[in-house]
Amino acid sequence: MTQQIPSTEPELAGVRNFRDVGGLPTVDGRRVRHGVLFRSGHLAHATDEDAAFLAGLGLHTVFDFRNAADQKLEGPDVELPGVRNVNLPLSDPADGAEFWKMVRDGEIDQLRGILGDGKAAGRMIASYRRIVTERTAEHSRVLHALAEDSVPALMHCAAGKDRAGLSVAVTLLAVGVEREAILADYLESNAKHRRYKVRRSATSAAAYSPEVMELLGPLFDARAEYLEAAFDTVEQTWGGVDAYLEQGLGLSPETRARLHERLLD
Secondary structure (H helix, E strand, O other), rough: OOOOOOOOOOOOOOOOOEEEEEEEEEEEOOEOOOOOOEOOOOOOOOOOHHHHHHHOOOHHHHOOOOHHHHHHOOOOOOOOOOOOOEEOOOOOOOOOOHHHHHHHHHHHHHHHHHHEEEEEEEEHHHHHHHHHHHHHHHHHHHHHHHHHOOOOOOEEOOOOOOOHHHHHHHHHHOOOOOOHHHHHHHHHHHOOOOOOOOOOOOOOOHHHHHHHHHHHHHHOOHHHHHHHHHHHHHHHHHHHHHHHHHOOOOHHHHHHHHHHHHOOO
């Protein structure tokens, strides 16, 4: 039996940024059903207690949007009994490998060069735009799976902020959730207890100096401008959400109707 989701957010020791997306309002006055769509950071460091909680959610599918490099760095997800694990990388392992190595290992002068003067935020905006245009097959697969049989579902990447955040946003767009509500849910990833823990190789105090953390900040923030860039890309590329869902993701009216049945009260 699926356990009742507590009204307060659970304290998960080894899983960051977990939350139920239920309760968000749609433009036609409905709401996302509680207990059918969850989001989080990776599950590789879940404790036994965390795993027991997750197992009690009655999950059908866990969508893992990490690539092979992420999985090598963090480890595979914990196994949850009876749950289907689907790995759909939304970024290429080689894409930005040198960049992320610099983030972990670089000295302050190097970080200033690659991240300063708005470069970090610009990189994030470009990444969001690219995922929207280049990962239509993956997003289509997720939405078709949800419409068929894959709920309750948990979507995650590494931090649960960018790749999972975009996938959740696309799912919410598909069922007509208000744009402001999608953005508000996305920005919840900024809460201190949800944020991804920045790991750097250097052990000196300077490795985590205020300037270093300020330079790294845009990479680990959830910023409205990032998600709005994704929304703008949908408008610029397809002319609107309906055309994006139909032409970009191949969703028929029947599939969208099934999504509504699966995800909405």
